Amino acid sequence: MTTVETQQQHPLALVSDxxxxxxxxxxxxxxxxxAAVCPSCREAIERxxxxxxxxxxxxxxxxxxxxxxxxVLKPTRFGRTTVRPAGKWQRLAPVTMLLLLILSAxxxxxxxxxxxxxxxxxxxxxxTNTPTATATTPPTATIAIQQPAERxxxxxxxxxxxPTPEIVALPTPIATLPDLAKSAN
Amino acid sequence: MSESTALTAEQLAALAGNRVDDETTTxxxxxxxxxxxxxxxxxxxxxxxxxxxxxxxxxNQQDAEEVLQDSFEYAFRRLSxxxxxxxxxKTWLYRIAVSRCRNKRxxxxxxxxxxxxxxxxxxxxxxxxxxxxxxxxxxxxxAVWSAIGDLSVKLREVAILRYFGGLPYxxxxxxxxxxxxxxxxxxxxxxKALRQSLSxxxxxxxxxx
Numbered sequence: 001m002t003t004v005e006t007q008q009q010h011p012l013a014l015v016s017d018x019x020x021x022x023x024x025x026x027x028x029x030x031x032x033x034x035a036a037v038c039p040s041c042r043e044a045i046e047r048x049x050x051x052x053x054x055x056x057x058x059x060x061x062x063x064x065x066x067x068x069x070x071x072v073l074k075p076t077r078f079g080r081t082t083v084r085p086a087g088k089w090q091r092l093a094p095v096t097m098l099l100l101l102i103l104s105a106x107x108x109x110x111x112x113x114x115x116x117x118x119x120x121x122x123x124x125x126x127x128t129n130t131p132t133a134t135a136t137t138p139p140t141a142t143i144a145i146q147q148p149a150e151r152x153x154x155x156x157x158x159x160x161x162x163p164t165p166e167i168v169a170l171p172t173p174i175a176t177l178p179d180l181a182k183s184a185n
Numbered sequence: 186m187s188e189s190t191a192l193t194a195e196q197l198a199a200l201a202g203n204r205v206d207d208e209t210t211t212x213x214x215x216x217x218x219x220x221x222x223x224x225x226x227x228x229x230x231x232x233x234x235x236x237x238x239x240x241x242x243x244x245n246q247q248d249a250e251e252v253l254q255d256s257f258e259y260a261f262r263r264l265s266x267x268x269x270x271x272x273x274x275k276t277w278l279y280r281i282a283v284s285r286c287r288n289k290r291x292x293x294x295x296x297x298x299x300x301x302x303x304x305x306x307x308x309x310x311x312x313x314x315x316x317x318x319x320x321x322x323x324x325x326x327x328a329v330w331s332a333i334g335d336l337s338v339k340l341r342e343v344a345i346l347r348y349f350g351g352l353p354y355x356x357x358x359x360x361x362x363x364x365x366x367x368x369x370x371x372x373x374x375x376x377k378a379l380r381q382s383l384s385x386x387x388x389x390x391x392x393x394x
Contacts, residue, residue: 016376016377020372021353058330062240063249075257075258
């Protein structure tokens with residue numbers, strides 16, 4: 001008798017699957033019909049069932065809970081919904097956002113003072129005043145008319161009063177422009 | 186039982202077929218109405234099997250107790266999300282417990298410093314964490330328990346749900362988030378591994394006798 005014929009007559013390979021409930025209805029019926037008339041297959045099924053039962057009993061015995069211990073572990077708060085307290089990161093989120101806002105404002109301020117944002121923050125952050133007015137040129141004519149100070153080219157500052165021309169007498173004669181032109185030639 | 190309650194249970198049973206546990210469904214409904222007695226009854230009815238499942242998967246009593254508490258707190262907090270038409274309450278609860286066990290196992294892989302090391306006890310030794318209950322087992326049962334612990338996590342999950350829970354493979358797949366055929370193949374592998382491990386133990390026990 002060949003191995004295949006033996007397996008067909010004694011489906012021992014199906015015994016484990018039979019005990020584990022992995023066979024379909026036809027295979028189960030076939031094996032049960034065979035086991036009814038074959039002592040060796042019946043014995044194999046009993047051994048496999050014994051192993052299954054031993055494992056099951058061991059799990060049940062090893063994991064037997066204590067009723068008293070289960071009672072201690074019973075949750076004390078019951079309810080439909082339980083509002084969880086805010087976690088650590090949730091509580092720190094507003095502080096983190098505030099710090100980021102301040103850091104971004106400081107970085108913009110340091111990058112350039114003409115920025116509108118920087119201008120708006122002048123009232124809150126220390127600002128170094130930079131002079132905007134230009135230096136005036138000294139008068140060159142002997143005539144007593146003192147040229148008014150050169151007006152600054154930037155936006156006129158309302159705080160600085162407009163200079164007014166004055167008539168003054170100079171103690172020493174100063175070379176006039178035509179004389180300077182002749183000497184240069 | 187009021188007429189409205191009976192009618193609702195029948196409607197659910199018609200929708201979910203054989204999956205609906207009438208008593209459990211009634212308890213869940215009473216819990217959602219705010220009855221604390223119903224919560225306690227639900228815990229008493231299912232805590233034993235959840236603990237056994239957690240202990241079998243984690244093989245550590247302290248971890249199993251933590252996961253048991255965590256699982257029930259989570260389940261009670263989200264009881265309104267349980268849908269009896271999709272699964273039974275036991276399946277839903279088992280799914281939560283298995284997920285918590287996996288999280289617990291993952292956290293154990295993180296590097297931690299154990300104060301036990303200062304006392305000279307080797308915290309990594311699994312025998313050091315074995316509960317005292319294991320001592321009460323026979324030699325054969327200790328061997329079986331050790332063989333179950335030697336299985337990979339994937340095989341152990343399926344094996345425990347089948348050996349102890351007696352659950353059908355479709356339900357096991359639903360709990361573990363795997364196809365039923367995958368659950369069947371893993372069960373076949375687990376049983377084969379346990380048979381090989383225990384065949385040597387049986388020979389040793391027979392020679393000792």
